[in-house]
Amino acid sequence: MVRGARSLRISPAGLRGIVGHGLTATHVLDFAAAFGTFLEPGGPVVLGRDPRVSSLMIREGVAGALLATGHDVVDLGIVSTPVIQHAMRRMDAAGGVSIGASHNPAEWNALKFLARGGRYLSSAESEELLDIYHLRKFRFRSWDALGRRREDETAIDAYLDALAAEFDLGALRRFRVLIDCTNGTSGLILRRMIERFGMNFILINEALEGRTFVHEPSTTKKMAELQLAPLVRTVGADAGFLFDIDSDRVAFADEQGEAASEEMVIVVIADELLERGPGRIVLTNLSTTALLDEVAAAHGGTVMRLPVGRQAVVDAMTAIPADRIAVAGEGTGAVMLPQFPYVYDGIASMLTILARMARRGEPLSELLAGYPSYTILKGKIPVRTHFVPELFDELERRYPEARIDRRDGLRLDWDGRWAHVRVSQTEPVVRVLCEQRGPAPRRLFDEIMDLVRSYSS
Amino acid sequence: MSRVHPLKISVAGIRGVVGDYLTPNLACAFAQAFGTYVGPGPVVVARDTRASGEMLVHAVACGLLASGCEVIKLGIVPTPTAQIYVADIRAAGGIAVTASHNPPEYNALKLFNSEGLFFNRYERAELIDLYHQSEFRQALNEDMRRVVLDAETAPERHFARILKQIDVEKIRRRRFRVALDAVNGAGSRMSVRFLRDILGCELHAIHADPSQPFPREPEPLPESLGELSGLVLRARADAGFAQDPDGDRLAVAGETGRVLDNDDVLALAVDCVLRKQKGPVVVNLTTTSAVEDIAARHGCPVYRAPVGEANVVERMRAVRAVIGGEGGNGGIIFPAVHLCRDSYTGMALILERMAETGETLNTLAAALPRYWRRSGKCPFEHGKLGLLMQALEAALPGARIDRTDGLKLMLPEGWIHVRASNTEPLLRISAEAKSREEADRLYALAASLC
Known part of the structure; x- marks a missing residue:
């Protein structure tokens, strides 16, 4: 692996890179033309974007390529990915494109492609899209068969109608909630929720910013500790939430000003949704906290673990009846609810956590204290990819007593603790995670980190 | 072989049949070359009423934004209106998405400098080199500009x-x-x-x-x-x-x-x-x-x-x-x-x-001075114009000669002009004289040598 060289990534997950320095207008046009060629006709293609200035450039290119491949385009303007996905179902759209780089810094951007019903493309569909992209034989239509573009400004309201049907917003109105919008799309949606439903939200960093964000748009516990937690007590809020730019991920802090671990987002949501039913299955990845297994077991549910990444979850969901799934997500604060299928939706996640608080009738700090304590340690080390297979083999030899899972790097399981070592899909590093029920698994973590470091470039 | 091709990228810009030939990808890349050439600043984008105009305006805007230009969209306005707008606001340049009088399946980009004028031939050559070299200015998010809509003030x-x-x-x-x-x-x-x-x-x-x-x-x-x-x-x-x-x-x-x-x-x-x-x-x-x-x-x-x-x-x-x-x-x-x-x-x-x-x-x-004109065309073949010019010169040895665009032969009774079309694979023949008979005779002479 060459360190730092990758500022463009074209993969089944879409197109991602630093604009002007890897990700160019040429890539945008080619990829959007490939998507327009890939999509079956019938119904419009829905576009939405985040507030980055470069998203406007990408929007223009995507619109041009989709019109040229004969698709009508509905432009929702600045909206979150869940709003796009909801609008797609409402309009029976043939496809959708979400422009925005979510939790990446401002200089990045990305395109996410969505299929009919608002779902992410399956692995097979993504592979075909890539084949068309690489072949560069696009199906451009003649001048009299081009698409037409229109704008639709009602998408956020329609999406809020769906949220209001799913959550008892009247019951959640009593919570005073501090929310850091990180200059992203959540500000638009939450401001509208205040106007329409009288929610008691206090919004900070609400202004949409295109060039720089007030802080890094990451939803880690560290970010919540720095940016959010200290303010929660100051304003006397019952809870605090922090969103990334496209509000698919969320971090939170309790009324005492303590930031929760990012792993707790899916735990609290799973707890609530398993209790509500009918779904019994929790889909998550190999790197997510084992507390989830304990919570699921308490409700008679099971956890199904998958390789890291949205794609594995999306593929697995197509093979399981929707009503058997309680929740799907990862320990990064990205969670999908079955009512809003195939969508990582930070706003629905926040409402579910508030609903849990309403059901339990206790402050968030007490609610969190009621869970058994787990401690997770996370690290990353740049390595030479060439020796990664040897690294995994050495780790396996080193811990012969551990249960082994090789689906995504190497996961080692013992009673009460586990470790996961894998190659990141987004950065040129190997990630190491160690978790233990109770105190931190410091010795195990250090041992593994040392071993990985010996393969470091 | 037919000399008619559905796409032409030249010092005059880019023109072609929309669909497989004039694609949004090409328009975007050309616009990015243009944005690179005129430098970061506002660029005015207008179009005519062709069905493909909307699609191409989006592609052009993408290329301009990617090069760091601000895009001012005028919507559907005549080309002279867009040119005057460019000059009025002292924009960095302008692009009109129009194939002028060509049939509806065609479209093209007309390019204007900061004064709302066509670039001169030397500038046009630089721009096309830049396009072929494909080393465009790639703006980063922090120096990208936005799209401004002005559908109102251009006609006024x-x-x-x-x-x-x-x-x-x-x-x-x-x-x-x-x-x-x-x-x-x-x-x-x-x-x-x-x-x-x-x-x-x-x-x-x-x-x-x-x-x-x-x-x-x-x-x-x-x-x-x-x-x-x-x-x-x-x-x-x-x-x-x-x-x-x-x-x-x-x-x-x-x-x-x-x-x-x-x-x-x-x-x-x-x-x-x-x-x-x-x-x-x-x-x-x-x-x-x-x-x-x-x-x-x-x-x-x-x-x-x-x-x-x-x-x-x-x-x-x-x-x-x-x-x-x-x-x-x-x-x-x-x-x-x-x-x-x-x-x-x-x-x-x-x-x-x-x-x-x-x-x-x-x-x-x-009340205008009375002249008779005849004009026509014959199919282009490589090498044909030179032979025609030689033959005409030999046939009319006393004529005054202008060679700035093909050949124009000026006689006391009238003139003949033969040249290659800028836009189509044709040779154009024109003749003019004080009488209908003279005009017919001059035209027939040129056509017979073609």
Whole structure:
């Protein structure tokens, strides 16, 4: 692996890179033309974007390529990915494109492609899209068969109608909630929720910013500790939430000003949704906290673990009846609810956590204290990819007593603790995670980190 | 092998059949080359009413934004209107998405510099090199600019410039009855406003709906303007005007419905301007000699440029011409308004002259020096033009010769001009003389050698 060289990534997950320095207008046009060629006709293609200035450039290119491949385009303007996905179902759209780089810094951007019903493309569909992209034989239509573009400004309201049907917003109105919008799309949606439903939200960093964000748009516990937690007590809020730019991920802090671990987002949501039913299955990845297994077991549910990444979850969901799934997500604060299928939706996640608080009738700090304590340690080390297979083999030899899972790097399981070592899909590093029920698994973590470091470039 | 290709990327810009040839990807890359060339700053983007215009505007905006330019979208406006807007706001440049008079399956990008003028030939060569080299300026998020929409002010800016140059009250007082065929083009709405509301004419308009397809051949030539002729007669109009899809070209019909020869319209416009203001005239090599006769009456010099608006404009700028244009295709260029072909300026100049003299269009046209013209074309083959030029020179040894664009042979009784078309794989042959017989003879001579 060459360190730092990758500022463009074209993969089944879409197109991602630093604009002007890897990700160019040429890539945008080619990829959007490939998507327009890939999509079956019938119904419009829905576009939405985040507030980055470069998203406007990408929007223009995507619109041009989709019109040229004969698709009508509905432009929702600045909206979150869940709003796009909801609008797609409402309009029976043939496809959708979400422009925005979510939790990446401002200089990045990305395109996410969505299929009919608002779902992410399956692995097979993504592979075909890539084949068309690489072949560069696009199906451009003649001048009299081009698409037409229109704008639709009602998408956020329609999406809020769906949220209001799913959550008892009247019951959640009593919570005073501090929310850091990180200059992203959540500000638009939450401001509208205040106007329409009288929610008691206090919004900070609400202004949409295109060039720089007030802080890094990451939803880690560290970010919540720095940016959010200290303010929660100051304003006397019952809870605090922090969103990334496209509000698919969320971090939170309790009324005492303590930031929760990012792993707790899916735990609290799973707890609530398993209790509500009918779904019994929790889909998550190999790197997510084992507390989830304990919570699921308490409700008679099971956890199904998958390789890291949205794609594995999306593929697995197509093979399981929707009503058997309680929740799907990862320990990064990205969670999908079955009512809003195939969508990582930070706003629905926040409402579910508030609903849990309403059901339990206790402050968030007490609610969190009621869970058994787990401690997770996370690290990353740049390595030479060439020796990664040897690294995994050495780790396996080193811990012969551990249960082994090789689906995504190497996961080692013992009673009460586990470790996961894998190659990141987004950065040129190997990630190491160690978790233990109770105190931190410091010795195990250090041992593994040392071993990985010996393969470091 | 056919020499007709559905895509042409040249120093004139990029033009082609939309679909497999003129793709959004190409338009985006070309726009990014353009943005790189003009540097970061506002770039004005306009289009005509072609179905592919919307798609290409998005692709062009993408390329411009990626190069760090701000994009000002004017929507559907005539090309001269966009050029004047560029000059007015001192933009970095402008792009008009229009294939002018080409059929509807075509589209093209017309490129303008910060003065709203065509680039000169050296600049155009630099731009095409930049495109081929594909090393574009790649703006980062922090230095990217946004899209600004201005659908309102462009027509007003254009009208304001014209109204400074003509006596609008004189025209309004006459309450001319005018017929218009706007070809459902970019000028549709503006032309109605200009003729009816500003010049106070009783307007009878057809094909002034920009949402409809072109109802006729987009090029405003006498043979495709039968509907306008009929309308002039029915409405008993004083004049009939026809535009092309991007509103730069103008055809004019007299009160009997007869569509005037485009060379005569230009000659008339030259006369209109020189009466008020003396100065040099520039026309292309194929334009009627009537222009020289008229200029001589006013004591003004005439310069000839190669065919093509950019060539004429380049020369007009260099000699500080007061009027110019291209006969044959209905392009009147009046620099006091802007150095571009402009159908609105043409309409205003002609109506003003009618108001001043009280004479009908046919009377004004009849007073022009009388020449007979013949023109035609033959298929292009590589090497053919050179042989034709040699043969003509040998056949007419006494002729004065101009080689700036093909070959023009000037004789006491008239002239012959042979050249390769800039836009199609054709050789164009034109002849003009004082009598019909002489014109026929000169044309037949050239055609027989072809």
